[in-house]
Amino acid sequence: MCCVQRPSLGVRCSEAVQMITVAVFNQKGGVGKTTLTLNLAVEVARRRGNWVCVVDTDPQRCLGDWWRLRKSEQPTLVECRLDQARQVAGVARQQGVTHLFFDTAPRAASSGLLPVVRDADVVLVPTRPSAMDLRAIGGTMQFLHEANAETVAVLNACPPRGLCGESGVARQARDALEDWGHEVAAVSIGQRTVFSSALADGWAVSECEPGSKASTEISRLWEWLIEGPLAMGEPAPAEQDPTANAA
């Protein structure tokens, strides 16, 4: 576990700022947990005054590998075991981190994960819209429900939308999740190759393709979260800070 290193660019000096904590979890592998974590983290770090820290609790260290390719100060990275997560959150809050994102491993549901999902302001559950992925989501949602976690499913890697908005596959997936009683983010993320290429080079989509559909979806997803599930905790309206992620 490394220390929480303060970046120098455009970050609030006050250490009394409320910290927003987001956990990203799904028992199923390959659904986009790491992709969503790093893209949302960079999106938030681009907004003036925010200090964003990503925490990799997955022994595969995919998030850490992505981070090591970067030349940007933000987000800062901590790699730790699940049983160290609470301690990391405590240090981050004390240091003045404004937004903390936890990436988790597949099949991580355990007593060790409970504090992470219970303490989070929201737990995002990315899922692909396929029948197989939707069938597999029950165990994840049950675990989060029993943990009393604030949970939002996020449709990821959806086929391109039709003329009337969301594609049929995504709409059916949304309907199914809602019928099962799960909250679903109003903004879904499309299947776009830039998500893979950006990740492989240590970028977020907003950095390598600013203004693209992928980047806009991530931005709109964060806007939706701070107007909805995170509305209580998010600090004052943020501006874009184009210098904050300059490589």
Ligand SMILES: Nc1ncnc2c1ncn2[C@@H]1O[C@H](COP(=O)(O)OP(=O)(O)OP(=O)(O)O)[C@@H](O)[C@H]1O
């Ligand atoms: N919206 C998307 N469009 C295109 N490719 C995507 C999208 N989301 C994720 N991917 C790709 O799918 C693969 C799996 O994504 P990712 O590693 O984020 O999933 P994960 O849930 O973190 O996996 P694991 O459970 O192994 O940790 C990666 O190659 C990633 O680039």
Ligand SMILES: [Mg+2]
């Ligand atoms: Mg991952």
